[in-house]
Every structure is written in structure tokens, then in C-alpha cells.
Amino acid sequence: MEKPLTQHFVIGGEPLDLAGYEKVGGYEACRKSLKSLTRDDIMKLVKDSNLRGRGGAGFPTGLKWSSMPSSQNSPRPRYLIADADEMEPGAFKDRILMEGNPHQLIEGLIICAYTVDAEIGFIFIRSEYTKAAARINKAIREAYEKGYLGFNILGTGFNLDLKLHISSGRYICGEGTALTNSIEGHRAIPRHKAPRQTESGLWGMPTLLNNVETLCNIPHVVNNGAEWFRGLSKCKDGGTKIFGVSGKVRNPGCWELPMGTTIREILEEHAGGMRDGLKFRGTLPGGASTDFLVEQHLDTPMDYDSVQKAGSRFGTGTMIILDNQTCPVGMVHNLESFFSRESCGWCTPCREGLPWTAKILAAIEDGKGEPRDIDTLDFLVRSLGPGRTFCALAPGAMEPLRSALKFFREDFDAHIKEKRCPWR
Amino acid sequence: MLSDEIKSEIQCGVSVCPTRHCAILEALQIVQKHHGWISDERIEAVAKFLGLTVEEVDGVATFYNRIYRKPVGRHVILVCDSVSCWIMGFENILDELRKLLGIGFGETTPDGRFSVLPIQCLGACEQAPAIMIDGTLYGYLDSDKLKKLLGNYE
Numbered sequence: 001m002e003k004p005l006t007q008h009f010v011i012g013g014e015p016l017d018l019a020g021y022e023k024v025g026g027y028e029a030c031r032k033s034l035k036s037l038t039r040d041d042i043m044k045l046v047k048d049s050n051l052r053g054r055g056g057a058g059f060p061t062g063l064k065w066s067s068m069p070s071s072q073n074s075p076r077p078r079y080l081i082a083d084a085d086e087m088e089p090g091a092f093k094d095r096i097l098m099e100g101n102p103h104q105l106i107e108g109l110i111i112c113a114y115t116v117d118a119e120i121g122f123i124f125i126r127s128e129y130t131k132a133a134a135r136i137n138k139a140i141r142e143a144y145e146k147g148y149l150g151f152n153i154l155g156t157g158f159n160l161d162l163k164l165h166i167s168s169g170r171y172i173c174g175e176g177t178a179l180t181n182s183i184e185g186h187r188a189i190p191r192h193k194a195p196r197q198t199e200s201g202l203w204g205m206p207t208l209l210n211n212v213e214t215l216c217n218i219p220h221v222v223n224n225g226a227e228w229f230r231g232l233s234k235c236k237d238g239g240t241k242i243f244g245v246s247g248k249v250r251n252p253g254c255w256e257l258p259m260g261t262t263i264r265e266i267l268e269e270h271a272g273g274m275r276d277g278l279k280f281r282g283t284l285p286g287g288a289s290t291d292f293l294v295e296q297h298l299d300t301p302m303d304y305d306s307v308q309k310a311g312s313r314f315g316t317g318t319m320i321i322l323d324n325q326t327c328p329v330g331m332v333h334n335l336e337s338f339f340s341r342e343s344c345g346w347c348t349p350c351r352e353g354l355p356w357t358a359k360i361l362a363a364i365e366d367g368k369g370e371p372r373d374i375d376t377l378d379f380l381v382r383s384l385g386p387g388r389t390f391c392a393l394a395p396g397a398m399e400p401l402r403s404a405l406k407f408f409r410e411d412f413d414a415h416i417k418e419k420r421c422p423w424r
Numbered sequence: 425m426l427s428d429e430i431k432s433e434i435q436c437g438v439s440v441c442p443t444r445h446c447a448i449l450e451a452l453q454i455v456q457k458h459h460g461w462i463s464d465e466r467i468e469a470v471a472k473f474l475g476l477t478v479e480e481v482d483g484v485a486t487f488y489n490r491i492y493r494k495p496v497g498r499h500v501i502l503v504c505d506s507v508s509c510w511i512m513g514f515e516n517i518l519d520e521l522r523k524l525l526g527i528g529f530g531e532t533t534p535d536g537r538f539s540v541l542p543i544q545c546l547g548a549c550e551q552a553p554a555i556m557i558d559g560t561l562y563g564y565l566d567s568d569k570l571k572k573l574l575g576n577y578e
Binding site for chain 1: 440441443445448449483488489506545546548561
């Protein structure tokens with residue numbers, strides 16, 4: 001089984017430096033792209049590869065790239081941002097990729113920038129990723145020295161400046177337009193969806209935002225072709241995926257596996273199954289802001305469409321496991337307290353609704369819940385759902401709550417009836 | 425209020441910024457690196473140096489959880505309180521910190537050695553429960569490991 005993304009490192013080890021990366025074929029895709037492929041060639045490759053964005057929304061990457069306006073008559077500079085802010089609770093795949101092979105990200109970024117004709121790149125990284133940041137900074141320096149970044153790259157006339165932007169925090173920066181505001185030095189509140197960022201993003205210029213894992217795939221698509229990339233997968237979405245598992249399993253961690261590997265295989269074969277004495281009760285398959293799936297869904301293939309059909313979201317592909325000795329109400333309370341704290345405060349339903357949700361859940365968990373609280377939670381799930389708020393933070397926050405009320409309703413009722421948490 | 429060293433660091437860091445506004449966060453990060461936190465006076469000094477109003481700078485400073493507008497200890501312990509660490513028992517780590525240091529979230533020891541702050545998922549879920557001290561990540565924590573660790577920070 002091929003593992004292009006992780007083939008050149010072991011997790012926890014030292015990454016290849018530039019010379020080492022070149023020795024294993026690094027920057028060949030960059031050379032090929034800039035010297036012998038046209039922008040249209042690469043665009044077609046990426047479209048044909050069926051690569052979908054790995055940041056959570058799963059938008060087809062080729063389609064996103066082609067929404068950048070044509071270079072002619074375009075305002076300049078044009079920007080490319082790599083989203084390395086990874087703050088979704090439960091997600092740790094981008095950290096592994098950046099620590100493991102920083103040059104792979106930079107190479108993907110250069111090819112992407114060339115394809116969409118962007119001349120300034122940012123890697124937007126959270127401040128807690130200190131090790132990844134140090135390794136990326138070193139890799140950027142090496143790439144400048146070797147002429148892969150900067151002016152007239154490889155003598156082709158293409159210019160690209162790349163800067164590592166270290167964030168000052170807040171989960172909301174994972175929202176693309178809030179991230180843009182943050183780079184501009186504003187409070188990270190989301191912007192209107194129209195015009196799209198590709199038309200008017202950073203300082204009003206055309207701006208493309210891609211997730212780290214998405215960009216890391218690009219050199220491999222260019223080197224090996226779209227058909228090869230599609231063949232890596234067990235479903236129609238191309239490529240492999242870095243899947244992760246956390247919670248009370250025997251062997252928590254992350255693994256590069258074909259897109260479309262089932263939840264059961266990831267959980268049992270790679271994460272080693274549940275710890276002794278514990279049973280699987282449910283999972284948030286794609287991070288904190290996705291709906292719970294339960295035992296009946298274990299054979300669901302982990303790909304965008306299958307997980308959606310099962311009633312949840314693929315998200316980041318990093319699963320959080322709920323076992324039968326952990327309180328589902330307590331878990332949802334933890335999640336909603338998180339989302340409540342991370343609301344940027346810009347729109348009223350989110351700013352007021354999330355603390356309200358968290359307070360009710362705290363009361364239920366403390367044995368002070370009342371039967372009508374369930375109705376209020378149902379009301380909040382509807383009121384903070386898609387289309388009711390300015391951005392996707394609150395609707396995302398409602399996904400685990402909505403599904404917990406559906407699958408673990410008896411636990412909520414037991415808390416209210418017994419006036420205590422049965423798990424404590 | 426701002427030393428020449430800090431001023432030149434800010435100048436160097438923000439030379440690529442197309443607007444003065446986009447220099448705010450980097451400037452505040454630099455000041456914080458030198459002084460540990462950002463006082464009202466330093467907000468004013470940064471505003472003056474960048475040619476912005478105090479409100480513009482403070483409005484940004486107060487939004488971000490990693491810009492400290494109150495004094496913190498010499499060492500900042502960030503305790504991940506997100507879901508994977510909750511499942512794996514971050515609350516035990518908090519209890520242990522309270523036992524060892526006598527402080528909880530948002531507090532600083534009287535000798536100014538440690539502050540304890542909550543942090544959103546550290547992206548170390550496979551190593552939960554995890555904390556970060558002064559930018560170094562520590563995972564697979566338990567009481568013994570935590571006790572030994574704190575001894576390394578004076």
C-alpha cells in the first residue's frame with residue numbers, strides 16, 4: 001500500500017533537510033511544474049485527481065483553484081494561504097505532516113502558487129505548534145537559498161515570497177474569512193461570504209486558502225498523475241488520508257490510509273480497538289464539530305459522501321472515540337463549553353446561544369436539570385443551525401449536541417431523573 | 425516604554441506588511457516575548473510607534489487568547505481542556521496542579537513562578553492528556569510525570 005504523504009518520515013523523528021528531500025525526489029514536481037507544464041496542465045491534473053480539500057469542508061481542490069480570477073487584468077498581488085492553524089479538537093494530522101516533512105508542504109505550496117499565479121504566500125500557523133514552526137522556518141530559509149522561493153524561481157521568471165505567520169490564538173481563525181482578518185491585524189471575525197475570497201480576500205486581492213494536507217498532496221499528483229492518485233483511494237475521492245484516533249483506545253495515533261477505509265478498520269486494526277474492559281459507544285468521526293456516529297455505523301467508509309450519508313461529516317478525518325464508561329452528557333458539555341468560549345461574539349445567536357447551551361448542559365451534568373431542558377436544547381439546536389448564524393461555528397457546535405440527543409437520549413433523561421451524573 | 429531593541433525587532437518583522445494595522449499582532453508578540461505580558465502603557469507605546477490609536481491596538485490585543493493583557497508568571501502552563509484530553513482526564517492534571525502549586529485556571533503563584541491557563545486542543549490528542557510549558561509540549565501525562573516536570577522550571 002502506497003503512503004506518499006508519510007513515506008519519508010517516522011512520526012516523532014527528524015525531518016529531511018532540503019538536500020535529503022531532493023535525494024528522495026523532492027522538488028522534482030516543482031521543477032517539472034514550473035519548467036515543463038502550463039498552468040492549465042496542472043489545473044487539469046488536480047481536477048482529474050479528485051482531490052478534495054482536507055481542511056474539513058471537502059470542496060474539490062481543482063474547482064477551488066479555478067475560481068481564482070484569470071491573471072489578465074487581475075489586481076495584484078495575488079495571495080495563497082496555507083491553513084496550518086489546526087485547532088479542531090481531536091485533530092492533529094497537519095502537525096504530523098509539518099513536523100515530519102516541511103519541504104513537502106513548501107513544494108506543494110510553490111506548485112499551487114504557480115498554478116493560480118499567486119506571488120505572495122503565507123503559512124498561517126497556530127502559536128502552539130512551536131516545533132512545526134521552527135522546522136518550517138528552517139525549510140523556508142533552505143528553499144530561498146536554493147532558489148525555490150524568491151525572485152525568478154529556477155530561472156522561469158516566476159516569483160514567490162513565502163512568510164510564516166504565527167497566530168495569536170482563537171479557534172475562529174479556522175474560518176477562512178476570519179483568518180484573513182487575522183492576517184490583516186484585525187479581530188478574527190468572519191466576513192460576508194460574497195464576494196468570495198478568491199475574488200476579494202487579503203487586502204481586497206484575489207486570495208486562495210488551502211489546508212496543509214491538501215497542499216502536501218500536490219507534488220505527488222504532479223509526479224505520478226491523476227489516475228495514480230485516484231487509484232490510491234477506495235472510493236471516488238482521490239488519494240490517501242491521514243486518519244487519526246483519540247480517546248480510550250489501545251493505540252491512539254494517526255495513519256496514512258486509503259480514502260474510504262472503514263471506521264471499523266481504522267478503529268480495530270490501526271488503533272488497536274478499545275482498551276480492556278471498555279466498549280465502543282460512539283465517535284465524532286471528523287473532529288469536535290461533527291455529529292456522533294454509533295455502533296451501527298462502524299462499517300461506514302471514511303470518505304466525504306459516505307460519512308454524510310451516515311448522518312455526520314467527514315471533517316478532518318480525525319476521530320474522537322466515546323467509550324461506555326465515559327458520560328456522553330459530560331462530553332457534550334465539554335464540547336459546548338469549548339464552542340461557547342471560542343465564539344467570536346460577532347453575531348447574536350452564536351454569542352448568546354452557545355453559553356446558554358453550555359449552562360444547561362452544566363446544570364444537567366450537575367444533577368440540576370429539568371425535563372423541559374431537553375426541549376430548550378432542541379430549540380437551541382434548531383436556532384443555531386445552518387443559515388441562522390453568520391458563519392459555520394455555531395452550526396458546527398450543534399452537530400455533536402443534536403446527534404447526542406438522538407443517540408444518547410436515555411443518558412440525558414437518567415441525569416435529570418436521578419438528579420446526578422450516573423457516571424460519577 | 426519600548427526599548428530600541430524591541431523597536432528595531434518590530435521594524436524588521438513588519439517591513440513586509442502592506443498596512444500599519446497588520447503589524448499589530450506581530451508587534452504585540454515581540455513586546456510580550458520581552459516582557460511576558462502587555463500592560464496598558466505598552467499598548468499605548470505600540471500604538472504610538474505604529475501610528476495607530478490605542479483603541480485600534482487594544483481592540484485587537486483583547487481578542488486573542490495568546491496575547492496576555494494581565495501579568496503572567498515566569499512560566500506559563502497551558503492545559504488542554506478540549507474533548508480528547510477531557511476523555512483522558514485533564515481534570516486530574518488540573519487537580520494535581522492545584523495540589524502542587526495552589527493555583528487553577530487564570531491564576532499565578534504568589535512567587536511569580538507559574539501561571540496556569542486553559543488552551544484549546546493542542547493537537548496532541550494521541551498523547552492526551554497534554555500540556556504545554558513555555559512552548560514545549562508534554563504528553564501522556566500523569567501525576568508523577570507532572571511533578572518531575574515542574575522541577576525543571578525555576
